[in-house]
Amino acid sequence: MSNMPSGTxxxxxxxxxFTPTDTxxxxxxxxxxxxxxxxALPLALFCVALRNHV
Incomplete structure (x- = not known):
């Protein structure tokens, strides 16, 4: 789930x-x-993320 968009x-x-092991x-x-x-991401991290994504 770490790559799931979370929005604002x-x-x-x-x-x-929840799926139990013993189904x-x-x-x-x-x-x-x-x-x-x-x-919210700090502005510096947001800019780095944008640069790496483009």
Whole structure:
């Protein structure tokens, strides 16, 4: 998930699935809301990221 776009800085909710190792005895749990706080990049890092991406 590290390469998933997260959008603008702030809190974002992603919905995840938990799949147990023992799927014969347990069911997967779907649509678990997980809040992720996205921080803004400092301007210097943003410029380096842009330069490396172009």
């Amino acid at each position: 800085p702030g809190n974002h909710v992603f919905y995840v699935v 014969a005895n347990y069911d997967a749990v779907r649509n678990i809301p997980v809040t992720v706080e996205v921080a």
